[in-house]
Amino acid sequence: MTNQYELFLALQNPGQATLDFLLEMAAGKYGNESIERGTRFDYPDELFLTLSPEARESLPARYDAVNDERQKALLAGILLAGADHAIVLKLAQDKTGRRVIGQSGWNTRSKILNFHQPTGSGSSSYSLIPRDLSELRKGLYGLTRSSDPETAKFAADYLVQIDAERDEEGGTDAGPRHPDISSGRPWPVVNEVGNAGLPDASPTSA
Template sequence: MPQPLAAKQTLLAAMVLDGQIIDADLVMGAIDQWLAAAGSDPTTAWHKRQNTWEIEPWLELLPFTTRPDAVFDGLTKVKAFYGRDWTQRWERVLTAVAAVPDAAGIALLTSLARAHKDIADEHAWMQAILNRGTLESVLLYVDLFIERILGTEPHGADAWHVGRQLAKYAQSLPELKPHLRRRYETVGNGLGRTMLEHFFGEAASDEDLLAMVKKYAANSQAYDGQMARAVEAVAVDKVPVAEGSNSYSIYPAPVGSLRKALFDLLNGSPTEATIAKRCLEAIDKLRDEHGIAANDTRHPDVMSERPWPPDVEIS
């Protein structure tokens, strides 16, 4: 088409928005042409490096071509032109890749994070991945955070912030919790573990709390404020007084099976027993404050014929 590059880009963008797959060679050819023209004169190159508005629209077309992974080659070429002294962010390219649907989009996002993490800041990455709203996308972000591919910038998304974000998705993706618990059981000590424990502090299940007890015991780690938050997340239900409200009505949650499991751990290792006892005491305090759920018993396991609290005499 005997038209300027800008005109071709607008047409191709319209075709992509219409759901068509465009020719990767055509887009890569336009990028090569732009780079050749930009580098032909020092003054021209200097002006081109001032911003990215001419070339970035071409890059964001690549995920929707016959070769979506051509976006990696395109980014590599363009970033080399800008160089270290003219480093730019390419958040529009990240947004475009994040819009590629289904498994192909997840695979492309994963490769992009590993090859070109520097194209956007931490918050843009978190938003782009989590906003897909699928189980696969949430787990992708969790895995990239655990691997320290994301979550490394000094002012980026920290473990506490990510944990709170994950809690929101646990409500709409009930299958998420078992996946996160399995990751917690195998993760080493570090920010990945901390992030998952912050998640448990917002939305723990019985199984999550028991996994924390075992992890703490294995690391000879004492009961702390983080576990106390997980205990509260399990033992009480917080219901917003109105949609979108920050005020909650608090009700006791059923914890019969959890208390029995913790009571059984009193016969475990000394460290497990100590942590389990603290959890049981914390649950009892919450029950004193908010009441006892229907069908929950006062004793964790009356059939055991062991006293609770331990210092109570059985007459």
């Protein structure tokens, strides 16, 4: 059987590996070494780009179906690479999803807040174009009232983080300051459930 080191080498080209195979690796079928140790930090981003539209559409259902924590973490990372606001809200309601969001790097966080527009043909440089964050902010604001205290706290902290980064980048004109005026609740109310800090990225956080 191919040894684990050779399997890790195969992962350097995401297009050569199937999603099922990667999930088996994540679950330890071919060894106990963590899949993260054999791949680059941006591997979920690369993998997302190589997946077919059908495979991308299957990701949320796959995420819901698996019970293995390692498989869920891999799928959450791939899902998050798509920077879809509805997916971010979905992950925010799950323990593994919250951990993966908290551990995400600058590039992933930036894509959630901005479109990365290339500055020229063949150029690796890009301009940051602010995205419409209204539905994401509204969704997070709604989650601050979640019956799950861990979800509520994460949503509050993440909402504060998003607003802080948006303000730092000069995006204060991207919409109303209140995430959901129709709720009739004051803003901010995050002090009720959060501490206005970054979501905890530690593996033990919920």
